[in-house]
Amino acid sequence: MTSDALSARPGYAKWPTLGQHRPVSVRLLAALVTGLGTLLVVKVGASQVVEAHLNAALMGLSHLGSAQAVRQVVIFPVAGQFVAYTVTAECTAALLAAPFFFVTALLLAASRLPVRRCLVALAVVTIGVLVANQARLLVIAGAMQLWGAKVGYERGHVLLGTIVSTVGVLAAIFAYVRILVHGRSGTKTGPQHSRQAGKARG
Amino acid sequence: MGNLGLAGANGLTFLLCVMFFGYVVLILVPYLRHRPEAPGDDSQLRWHFLVPCLDEQEVVERTVRGLLKNFPAAHVWAVDDASADATLDILTRLANEDLRVHVIARRLPDARNGKGPALNAGWLAIERSLPAHLSRDQVIVSVVDADALLDPRALAMISGPSFFADGAVGAVQVQVRAMRDPFRDPTDQPPGPWRDRVLVKLQDMEFTGVIPAMQMVRRRVGSVAMGGNGQFTRLSVLNRIAAERGAPWHGALLEDYELGLHVLLVGAARTEYCHDTWVRQEGLPHVRSLLRQRSRWAQGSLQCTRYLSDVFRSTHLSHGGALEVAYVLFLPWLQLIGSVAWAVMVAAIWFNALTDPGGITHWIATTWGLLPLFVVFAVAPFVVWGFTYRAKFEPNLSRRQALGLGLLNVGFLVYLYQGAVWWAFFRLVTGRTDWKKTARYSGPQPGVSPAPRVLPVPLMLPVPRPAEYPSACDAVTNGAAMPGRSERVRLPTAIDRLREGSAPAGSVLAAPSTADWTAPPAPIDHFFLLGSTPPPVTNPVPEGADPHDQLATH
Numbered sequence: 001m002t003s004d005a006l007s008a009r010p011g012y013a014k015w016p017t018l019g020q021h022r023p024v025s026v027r028l029l030a031a032l033v034t035g036l037g038t039l040l041v042v043k044v045g046a047s048q049v050v051e052a053h054l055n056a057a058l059m060g061l062s063h064l065g066s067a068q069a070v071r072q073v074v075i076f077p078v079a080g081q082f083v084a085y086t087v088t089a090e091c092t093a094a095l096l097a098a099p100f101f102f103v104t105a106l107l108l109a110a111s112r113l114p115v116r117r118c119l120v121a122l123a124v125v126t127i128g129v130l131v132a133n134q135a136r137l138l139v140i141a142g143a144m145q146l147w148g149a150k151v152g153y154e155r156g157h158v159l160l161g162t163i164v165s166t167v168g169v170l171a172a173i174f175a176y177v178r179i180l181v182h183g184r185s186g187t188k189t190g191p192q193h194s195r196q197a198g199k200a201r202g
Numbered sequence: 203m204g205n206l207g208l209a210g211a212n213g214l215t216f217l218l219c220v221m222f223f224g225y226v227v228l229i230l231v232p233y234l235r236h237r238p239e240a241p242g243d244d245s246q247l248r249w250h251f252l253v254p255c256l257d258e259q260e261v262v263e264r265t266v267r268g269l270l271k272n273f274p275a276a277h278v279w280a281v282d283d284a285s286a287d288a289t290l291d292i293l294t295r296l297a298n299e300d301l302r303v304h305v306i307a308r309r310l311p312d313a314r315n316g317k318g319p320a321l322n323a324g325w326l327a328i329e330r331s332l333p334a335h336l337s338r339d340q341v342i343v344s345v346v347d348a349d350a351l352l353d354p355r356a357l358a359m360i361s362g363p364s365f366f367a368d369g370a371v372g373a374v375q376v377q378v379r380a381m382r383d384p385f386r387d388p389t390d391q392p393p394g395p396w397r398d399r400v401l402v403k404l405q406d407m408e409f410t411g412v413i414p415a416m417q418m419v420r421r422r423v424g425s426v427a428m429g430g431n432g433q434f435t436r437l438s439v440l441n442r443i444a445a446e447r448g449a450p451w452h453g454a455l456l457e458d459y460e461l462g463l464h465v466l467l468v469g470a471a472r473t474e475y476c477h478d479t480w481v482r483q484e485g486l487p488h489v490r491s492l493l494r495q496r497s498r499w500a501q502g503s504l505q506c507t508r509y510l511s512d513v514f515r516s517t518h519l520s521h522g523g524a525l526e527v528a529y530v531l532f533l534p535w536l537q538l539i540g541s542v543a544w545a546v547m548v549a550a551i552w553f554n555a556l557t558d559p560g561g562i563t564h565w566i567a568t569t570w571g572l573l574p575l576f577v578v579f580a581v582a583p584f585v586v587w588g589f590t591y592r593a594k595f596e597p598n599l600s601r602r603q604a605l606g607l608g609l610l611n612v613g614f615l616v617y618l619y620q621g622a623v624w625w626a627f628f629r630l631v632t633g634r635t636d637w638k639k640t641a642r643y644s645g646p647q648p649g650v651s652p653a654p655r656v657l658p659v660p661l662m663l664p665v666p667r668p669a670e671y672p673s674a675c676d677a678v679t680n681g682a683a684m685p686g687r688s689e690r691v692r693l694p695t696a697i698d699r700l701r702e703g704s705a706p707a708g709s710v711l712a713a714p715s716t717a718d719w720t721a722p723p724a725p726i727d728h729f730f731l732l733g734s735t736p737p738p739v740t741n742p743v744p745e746g747a748d749p750h751d752q753l754a755t756h
Contacts, residue, residue, distance in 0.1 A: 044206065089209035096213050110514040112524060158571030169217070170224045181423075181522040 026115055030108035033122070037101025040094040047094035048072035051130075052087045055137045064141050076141060083149045085140065093133035096169060097126045100176065113180055125176035132168020136161040211546040218540050219579040226583040232422070233415035234590070238478045242361030248341045249276035249357055250437075252324040254317050258348035259287040261484070264385060265348055266296050266303060272354040280348075281306045281324045284313030304331070317430070318451035318460075321345060325440055325450055338438035342366065345458070347431040349484045351384040359479035360434055372439040372471025373462065376432040377414055377478075380405035380485030389598060394487070400607075401492065402485030404614045407607060410595050411587040412615075417475035423522030426473035427530070428462030432481035435465065442468045456502025463509050463527070469518035489618075496622035497629070500534050504630050507531045537623045584611040 040047060049072050056069040059076060067076035075084040089095065104122040107113050143156030251269050255262055262280070269278050280297075282290045282305065290307055297303040306323050313320070328343060346352060353359070353376075360366055360374045382391050382402050391399070420426045428435075440450040443464045450464070451457045465471050486492045513519060513527045551572075558565035588608025592599040599607070 041206070041210065044209065089205060090212040092209075095209055096217060099214070099217060110511075112514045113521060154568050155571070158569055159574060160571075162571070162575055165216075166220055166223070169220050173221060173224060177525070181520075181525060 026108055029115065030105045033101050033108060034105040037098045037105065040098040040101065044089045044092060044094050045072070047092045048087045048089065051092055051094075051133065051137075055087065055134055055141075058134055058138060059141055062138060064138065064145060067141075074137075074141075078144050078149050078152075081149070083144060085137075085153070087137070091133070091137075093130045096133070097129045100125045100129075107180070117179060121176045121179040124179060125172045128172025128175060129169055132165050132172060135168055136165040139164045208546065208550055211543045211550070214543040215540070215547045218536070218543070223579055223583055226586070229412070229415035229419050230586065230590075232418040233411075236418060236477055239359075239364050239476070240362050241355065241358040242363060242365070242367045244357035244361040245275070246340070247357075247361060247366060248336070249273060249344065250328050250341065251276055251278045251344050251346050252321055252328070253278060253280045253346050253348055254283060254320040254324070255280055255285060255289050255293065255348045256283040256314070256320075257285045257287050258289045259285070259292055261349040262289055263292050263296065265346070265350055266293075268351050268385070269346065270300055270302060272352065273357060276357075277302045277304065277328075279304045279306065279324045279328055281308065281320045283308050283320045284310050316457065318449075318457040321451045321457070322449045325437075325444075329437065329441065332437075338441055339369070339436055341437035342434050343437050343440060344434045345431065346481065347483050349384060350431055351482045352432070353479045353481065356432075356479040356481070360476050362476075365474050365476055366434070366436075368472075370472050371474050373426075373428060373433065373435040373465045373473045374476055375417065375426060375428050375462075375473070376434070376476050377480040378409045378429055378432055379480050379482045380409050381482050382485060382487065384482035384484055388595070398487035400610065401487050401489065401614075403607060404610060405485040405492070406595075407587055407591045407611065408615065411590055414475070414477050418477070420523075420526060421475055423526050424472060424520050425466065425523035425526045425530075426462065426475045428458045428465070428473065430458040431483050433458060433461070435461070436471070439465055439468065439471050442471075456499055456506060459502065459530075460506055460509075463506065463513070466519055466523070466527075467509070467512055467516050469516070493618060493622055493625070496618060497625040500619070500623040500626035501629055503531060503534050504626060507535075534623045534626065537619060538627055541620050541624070581609070581612060584615055585609060587611055 049069075052069040052072045052074050056067040056074050056076075059065060059067040059074070065076040065078070067074055069075070072087045073084050074087065075082055077083075100122060104118050107118050108115060140153065140156035140161050142152075143160055144152035146152055147155060251273075253262070253265065253269075258265075266278055266280060269276065280293045280303065282293055284307075290305070293303070293305045297305045304327065306327050308320060308323060325343060328341075329338075332338075332341065356376060360376065365371055365374045379388070380402055381388060382394060382399065386392065388406075417426055435450075443450045443461075446468055447464060450461060452460055452464075462473055465473050486495060510528060510531055513524050513531075516524070519527070555562050555565045555569075558568075585605065585608030588604040588606070588611060589601075591607065592601070592604035596604075
């Protein structure tokens with residue numbers, strides 16, 4: 001079987017110049033992705049501010065109370081009093097998304113997966129991680145509304161919020177891997193294709 | 203910067219925990235849903251067992267006898283790697299009793315350089331013993347440890363439609379079990395100190411649980427890994443690897459995983475895993491020897507990172523397979539990074555607890571949610587295997603015992619592997635790649651290589667064809683192409699080479715192919731000698747006599 005025929009099989013490498021180094025433009029793209037990931041880490045403070053403002057807006061939309069963000073602090077009313085929590089560096093989605101930038105950059109630099117698929121997977125996992133983190137912050141706010149500021153924060157911050165972010169981040173990772181591996185839905189993977197071909201050969 | 207480092211460690215440990223939890227769920231589902239597969243007809247294939255031996259006098263005889271008894275149509279090729287004990291004597295006696303046993307005796311300084319070179323010597327001897335017209339696709343070479351018992355149904359199971367009956371399958375790995383005595387029933391193991399018994403049980407739980415679960419996922423993406431025991435490979439695939447890379451087995455400390463990579467990279471061959479049959483081996487009852495074994499595995503995995511470029515460039519691996527192999531190769535590095543991140547996080551937690559303004563009681567009251575998270579992420583993924591082990595393999599265990607094994611599994615899989623991977627990393631950066639044979643419970647501890655032992659006089663039987671070509675091993679070593687099937691490679695007689703003293707180090711003196719595979723092998727030269735110093739010879743061929751005439755007397 002020729003290399004072209006092999007690489008045409010679903011689930012297998014389709015890069016037309018398989019075995020050769022990728023074009024300079026792709027390597028530059030890999031460098032850019034690496035740079036973005038590094039920026040997420042180095043400028044995590046900016047991410048904290050962005051997420052705080054996003055969280056305040058989402059709290060308003062979800063009827064958890066009219067919230068305002070001041071830098072990385074989110075302020076909202078609970079039982080007639082104003083409370084606040086800080087979106088710290090540990091709480092931001094930036095540090096969770098950054099490793100995927102570095103992994104994607106490696107995949108781009110390697111002669112394996114199509115560029116578009118890598119970028120789509122990266123976009124999906126980044127958005128997924130961001131959504132999961134915002135959901136976690138909303139759960140914390142909701143717990144504080146439900147059980148009071150102190151008790152609600154203790155229950156929401158460590159336990160409930162972690163469960164929510166775990167499920168969300170897990171789903172994002174699953175989507176990332178699925179997009180990288182499978183591409184279009186319904187595409188057979190290589191080994192199944194080979195297994196069926198082997199049976200046909202007897 | 204300190205806060206950023208702490209935040210980074212926090213994020214990294216969270217990601218690693220989530221990924222690990224998801225991975226365990228991913229591999230558990232197909233494992234629990236596995237259904238037995240149909241066996242096949244093993245009479246259509248030719249079976250050859252390679253048994254590498256280094257100081258195996260305690261165990262090798264029953265292993266060889268077990269193979270001969272359970273698989274009467276198979277041949278056993280025992281490779282003695284300059285054992286210091288009576289292993290070679292035992293093998294010689296077995297070879298004299300049964301024509302299906304062939305012994306390859308390696309000598310220093312070529313011997314004791316790892317399992318790979320010993321297996322290569324065996325492979326070469328098998329290849330040279332076969333008639334040229336025999337399809338190598340139909341010949342299966344299996345590696346079986348010297349302390350192993352193979353399931354009597356093994357050959358039938360791996361001849362099934364999902365395995366060697368499928369022409370696309372190049373290699374099959376079977377399930378491995380760890381026992382204190384592989385030749386006794388799992389429920390009838392010998393008594394001993396409870397720590398020894400538990401440690402072996404933990405290894406058995408790992409071999410029957412998490413490793414098969416990973417292999418089942420690998421079946422779906424086409425990246426099944428080969429193990430060191432119970433691996434079966436088509437001779438045609440081994441020959442193809444040798445043609446491309448010099449020899450089937452190479453120098454990584456994880457030569458079995460490396461072989462599996464080569465099977466995948468040469469293309470047109472799939473690796474498979476058969477969960478419905480098994481090979482039992484001796485488990486290691488001492489933590490120190492277990493740590494040494496796992497550090498060797500970890501270092502071998504680190505060494506195999508050099509194949510990453512080939513893996514990513516290969517058109518024979520699916521995207522999923524390439525990513526899975528990359529994950530396996532990066533895993534030791536992830537463990538190194540993760541152990542640092544975890545150490546930072548644990549230190550931070552302790553620091554917060556001890557410096558909480560309200561005291562440690564207040565800290566516990568505000569962070570009690572950490573405990574269920576710890577149970578879910580750090581304990582449950584390990585404990586679950588205790589219950590699957592009880593359900594599938596050890597129904598005599600109580601639920602409490604299964605829970606206990608599961609809890610011990612945390613320390614076994616986490617701390618043992620952390621220790622092993624750091625030891626391996628230290629050895630890697632200090633350039634130490636010497637091979638440490640895993641110590642056997644019933645045998646001598648590995649030590650410094652002994653001085654060459656003078657062999658007892660072997661019974662040498664002549665090879666009937668004169669020498670015209672260099673040995674195949676020389677050809678491979680010198681980079682020459684493998685002889686094609688149309689050539690009948692005629693090799694030097696054992697007697698000639700010994701008389702001349704011209705046997706080069708590492709060469710194989712092999713029997714020629716038999717004319718008719720279905721006929722019983724002629725009783726000639728089932729003793730092979732490698733090494734630069736030939737032993738003294740008894741029963742030499744008389745001057746002027748035709749070596750062929752010797753056949754009539756045996």
